Amino acid sequence: MPTLPRPHSLSSPRLLLPVEAAPEEVAVKAGSQRLKTWDIPSTFHCSIVGTCLTTGELRQLLAKAGQEDARSATDHTLHGRGVRTAGQRDFAAKLLNKALDKRHEVSIKRIPLQADEQELRRIWRESFDRGDIAGPYWALMSHPASPPALIRDIFGEVHMLSHLVGSASRLDLARLTRLEKELEQEKDKGERQEKRLAVAADERVALRQRIRQLEERIVQAEATAAPFGQRVRAEEGSPAERADTEAARANALSQRLAEAEERCRALQRDLEQLQDHSHSILRENEALEAAVTAQLQAGGSQASPQPAGPVLYVGGRRNLFDHLRAYAESRNVDLLLHDGGMEDSTTLLPALVGQASTILFPVDHISHSAVGLVKRLCRAQGKPYLPLRSAGLASFLAAITGAGGAYGRL
Incomplete structure (x- = not known):
């Protein structure tokens, strides 16, 4: 048709x-x-x-x-x-x-x-x-x-x-209803992520306070140990034994401090990952809101942005291909699709990469071999590629609408 x-x-x-x-x-x-x-x-x-x-x-x-x-x-x-x-x-x-x-x-x-x-x-x-x-x-x-x-x-x-x-x-009305439901789900997910970020931030603040307390205790311990060591040297033990004892205590304190710093760094990495994940969800929410707005304002005089050229989508779920293609057409995007080797032959990928100006693939629904092949072809042909957070519609919409700036940076 x-x-x-x-x-x-x-x-x-x-x-x-x-x-x-x-x-x-x-x-x-x-x-x-x-x-x-x-x-x-x-x-x-x-x-x-x-x-x-x-x-x-x-x-x-x-x-x-x-x-x-x-x-x-x-x-x-x-x-x-x-x-x-x-x-x-x-x-x-x-x-x-x-x-x-x-x-x-x-x-x-x-x-x-x-x-x-x-x-x-x-x-x-x-x-x-x-x-x-x-x-x-x-x-x-x-x-x-x-x-x-x-x-x-x-x-x-x-x-x-x-x-x-x-x-x-x-x-179109049925698709609009489905998009509105997905938008509500993504908003709920975003709120849960924000709560997790808030908890992680509180834990980070508490850990920093604990580190400062440990540092203060170490300083106090060193200040207390100095006169005590002098007194011990005057009263008992050889100088070598006292030196070994002080060295062991210092090593123990240093080890405890190192462990605390490592826990702090680990929490910092977790926090950064959660922030990145939250930003991705926020961008996808904006893309879904833009899609719903575009559906509600269908027939207006605003023109869709013109992309630089065809976009190749590799991997994902085949049952969503029709939805991806329909939304791409509404944005004037020439979309090429390949399922990453499930049914489509991987021998088609070099030609498809050659036709596309940008390549997208969802990291949660594509084989390692297909990802490796796509990256090698993109590097060989000088084509940009963008890994998507998931194979859902939200990640795809965020990538091609530029709601979070993702498509504009390709």
């Missing part, structure tokens, strides 16, 4: 199109110049406006054309005005046509004016299969060489996508 366009482009009620246009309406004007919206049969205006322009763009150009109430009009009313404007030959229609050409300039330039029907069909099929719908749809609808049969076919495919998007929206 092809990748669907942006939900806000195809899930609107304005895209419930007629199943088939009348033959006389499909015949568009042929010539050497690209067609304007008013040159195209009105049957197709609804699908062009609804698919090829966002609601925000349509609202802005209608307001610019003098329709001040367009700023407060509902989306459905706005769409109806855009469809009516497309069939006219006035200032507003020219603005609409100009907006379509500017927004889809890349797709228009990609299709030569001299292309024949076979070439036009090939371009549409390749664009449709990779989910690039809006630009090629306008470019082909306004192309002077597009035959009526091609117009009917692409119109029908765009119409059917409006039905598919409804099913996809239900899946």
